[in-house]
Amino acid sequence: MLGDAVEESREGESQQPEAASPSTSPELINGRKLSSHKLRRYDSLDVESAKCPSHHPHGSKQAVEWRVILTLAFQSIGIVYGDIGTSPLYVYPSTFTEGIKHNDDVLGVLSLIFYTITLIPLFKYVFIVLRANDNGDGGTFALYSLLCRYARIGLIPSQQPEDQDVSNFQLELPNNRLIRASRLKSKLEKSRFAKFFLLFATMLGTSMVIGDGILTPCMSVLSAVGGIKEATSAVTEDMIVWISVAILVCLFAAQRFGTDKVGYTFAPIICVWFAFIGAIGFYNFVKYDPGVVKAINPVYIIDYFRRNKKEGWISLGGIVLAITGTEALFADVGHFTVRSIQISMCAVTYPSLILAYAGQASFLRKHNDLVSASFFKSIPGPLYWPMFVIAVLAAIIASQAMISGTFSIIQQSLSLGCFPRVKIVHTSSKYEGQVYIPEINYLLMLACVAIALGFRTTEKIGNAYGIAVVFVMTLTSGFLVLIMIMIWKWNIFFVITYILVVGSVELLYLSSVLSKFYRGGYLPLAFAAVFVTIMYVWNDVYRRKYYYELDHKMSPEKLREIATDSGLSRMPGLAVFYSELVQGIPPIFKHYVENVPAVHSVLVFVSIKSLPISKVPAEERFLFRRVEPSELNVFRCVVRYGYTDSRNEHDEPFERLLYQRLREFVMEEHWTMTHQVTLPEVKDDDGQLVDGLENAENCKNGVKKEIDDEANDKCNHKAQEASEREIAVLDRAWRAGVVHLIGENEVVAGKGASLGKRVLIDYAYNFLKRNVRQSDRIFDIPHKRMLKVGMTYEL
Structure with a gap:
């Protein structure tokens, strides 16, 4: 929600520049010379939004060193592939539930x-879907x-032209613009149904991933721990x-x-797991039936059906597992x-899985009757106990992939x-995007424990598991x-x-x-219904x-x-009034002034x-x-964040950052306005009017033009005096103290x-609101300087 995330600050956050002093040359703001010819076309909000360097590595992890990429590739083995890596534990038993008949x-x-593994994880996700990341972040x-x-498909009308000036906002589009792209974009923008449908599909996909994060730990851990029955019959199902x-x-x-820490801890274990299942698979492949290599021929699929x-x-x-x-x-x-995920998938995960499934298939060709426990039965005797221990550890780690993914997508939503x-x-000062959500973590834990105690067997959980997996994949393809x-x-x-091949599969x-x-397939749909309801209620009332x-x-x-109004008193100090409205002054301010005339x-x-x-x-x-x-001395300020940005900035308190940027804005505005009015206009070689400042810049490049230096100096002097006067007002207000006014809106049905x-409003939304974190925690606002202003909205 806009301004609703309460985030812990990352260590090592880059320091913000100090506030510009009043003596700073107005021609150089933030180390950049401005052209009044360009600024003349925009208002002050546009000027500020244009203050961006030519490139930003923020968030987009494309310029990362290879040493870091390889480190992340190693970590990703422990975080991303635990789930798919432990699938050999239960795929064949879940597929041949009635035994092997031929x-x-x-x-x-x-x-x-x-x-299936080649087409979906490798081809679709690794080489296509990962390209659709949003400045390095993924998910629905x-x-x-x-x-x-x-396209303008958002349901909240808070879009501004200035947003597109943010460097990370720009989309790298191919040059060949096709008519069908414009037509599809136009249809989506004009159709309110399409906007609601896309938002609902996003919520549904997110809810399914959360449901997957609940089912994955149960399925993986129960499958691995159940392997102990092959060694001793003393262990009961309850145990x-x-x-x-x-x-x-x-x-x-x-x-x-x-x-970060979990990845370094788990990655070596999963690497050992992949090495073991690959080696054992190759051993079984050679020992029992190397002829299973014939399965590369898709004719066997046709014959099977x-x-x-x-x-x-x-x-x-069962196969989809x-x-x-x-x-x-x-x-x-x-x-x-x-890049790190592509490397780890192609170099480690994919070949190990193919060898593991081929080895089990070779074993089953000679032992059709052992399909219910094919994984542990196919392990050579001396390796059984080491493999069992590693399997349990790998199953524990398998849950980490979807838990981490759940944290990420909830942060985005x-x-x-x-x-x-x-x-x-x-949770990491070195790598961006690594987050932990305590409330969600405990809810996932309670749900997993309840499912494990309620379903008890992997067969029943597997029926539910497949729906969550395939549903999210299908939505992603859409x-x-x-x-x-x-x-x-x-x-x-x-x-x-793509639609015919991947979509049809x-x-x-x-x-x-x-x-x-x-x-059991109703379980992920029930989870999805609960989470979609919560998300819909919150988004709709918002x-x-x-x-x-x-x-x-x-x-x-x-x-x-x-x-x-003569009856309104002006007190010394700087007041920061928070709201979510981007387009103007919120009505709660009028409510405040009517009750507190100061x-x-x-x-x-x-x-x-x-x-x-x-x-x-x-x-x-x-x-x-x-x-x-x-x-x-009234200003409007829009503070823009991405969905993975930290909202609490402990290295530099929010109020100080706001004050510094306000001073910079005032200096820049005075300088720009003065030059717009006073600088003489001259004509270039083509007879076009050019500003004096832009002309001066051209002179440095060898362009033969004249400029009135005396007028330029006068402009600089006027801008300096005007900015110093207003900066002095801001400084006095800052020294007098900062008060934070937060609007607390009570919403009721009209x-x-x-x-x-x-x-929806009086019960569902207000119940959620009472049980979540409050807005005063957004920016680490000191409670001694915070004032809440209440108002009731009849919606």
Whole structure:
């Protein structure tokens, strides 16, 4: 939500520049010379927004050193691939639930597994979907943010032309602009149904990933711990369940240490796991039946479906478990980099998995009756116990991929106004994007324990698991097709090929897993329904509040009338009035003045705004506009954040940053306005009018022009005097003290509202609001200098 995220500051945050002194040369603001010819076309808000360097490495992890990339690639093995890496524990038993009826069915299933892993995790995600990252961040909301940046499909009208001047906001588009991209963009922008549908699909996809984060730990841990039954019959099912619960509790308790530490701890274990399953798979492949290499021929897939018909289609629900955790490749890219995940997948994960499944297939060709425990039965005797211990550890780690991905996407959804306020803790001072959410962590732990105790077996959980996996993949493909057409502007032939190949495969898997709805498949849909309801309630009322403020905002005339009222006292000091309204003065200020007829000598209306990008560079964060007349000393400020930016800046308190940027803005504005009015206009060689300053710049480049140096000096002197006078006013207000005024809006359903609207606003939303973090925690505001202003909105 705009301004609702409460985040812990990252260590090592870059220091902000000190406030410019009044003696700073007006021609050089922030080390950059400005052209009044260019500034003349814009107002002050545009001027401030244009203050950006030519390149920014913020958030986009493309210029990272190879040493860091390889380090992150090693870490990613422990975080991203635990889930997909432990799939060999249960894929064959989940596929052949009724046993192997024909020996060549093993080849058919192996062929399906091979092409599924190659097509979806490797081809689709590693080489295509990862390209759709949003300045280094991934997940369902990253795809939605890309679409929001390119087309006006957001439901909250807070877009401003200045947003596109942010360096990270720009989209790198191909040069060949196609007509179909413009048509599709136009249709999406004009269709309110399409906007609601895309937002709902984003919420649904996010909820499914959260559901996947709940089911993954249960499935992985129960599968690994259940392997002990092959060594001893003394362990009962109840013991296995309770051991699994204990492991799950310990796993979630370790999350607070952060992805960085957990990754370094888990990565060696997962590397050993991949080495073992690859080596054992190769051993079984050579020992039992090297002929399974024939499964590379897709004819065996056709023969498999001919023999098994409906049972073969249903068995796809087990085969799809071979790609569980694939969405973590994309959701966790914000914790690492695209290149690091590509390296670890191609060099370690993919070859190890192919060898593991081929080895099990070779074993099953000779032992059809051992399919229910094929993984542990295929392990050579001396390696059983070491492999069991590593399997349990790997299963614990497998849960980490979706837990980390859940934290990432909740952070994104929260910043875009689609999730209640929760605490965001940045856990790494070295790598951006690594976060931990305590409230969500505990809720996930409770849900996992409940499922483990309720379902007890991996077969029942597997029926639910597949739906969550395939549903998210299908939604990702839908968003990706829109990005291919509108943003990447791919050739329509490649888009259609992607839909026919990848889309048809995913829809086939989806139809199979949905057939298990009554056998546990309802569980992820139930989780999704709960989370979508929460997200919809919060987002819907938030939009209603925004439109209410937009409809009732104060006019400039009303503000001037209030400010010039002789009955209104002006107190020394600087008042910062917070609101979420970007387009004007919120109605709550009028409510404040009517009850407290006194305002401070300098007043700044601060609007907190989240852009649909992952990060906003610090020097491009503040946008200022003066509220006329200038003697009122009233300003508007829009503070822009990306959905992965930290909102608490302990190295430099927010109020000091605001004050420094306000001083810079005042200096720059006076200098710009003075030069616009006074500088002589001269003509260039083509007869075009050029500003004196721009002419002076051209002179340095050898262009033969004349400028009135005396007039230029006079302009500089006037600008210096004007800025010094106003800077002195700001300094006095700063020394007198800063007061933070926070609007606390109580929302109720309006008179005559329907029953559904009253339930939505009066009960559901207000219940969520009472149980989440409050807005005064956004910027570490000192409570001694904070004043809350309450007002009731009838929506």
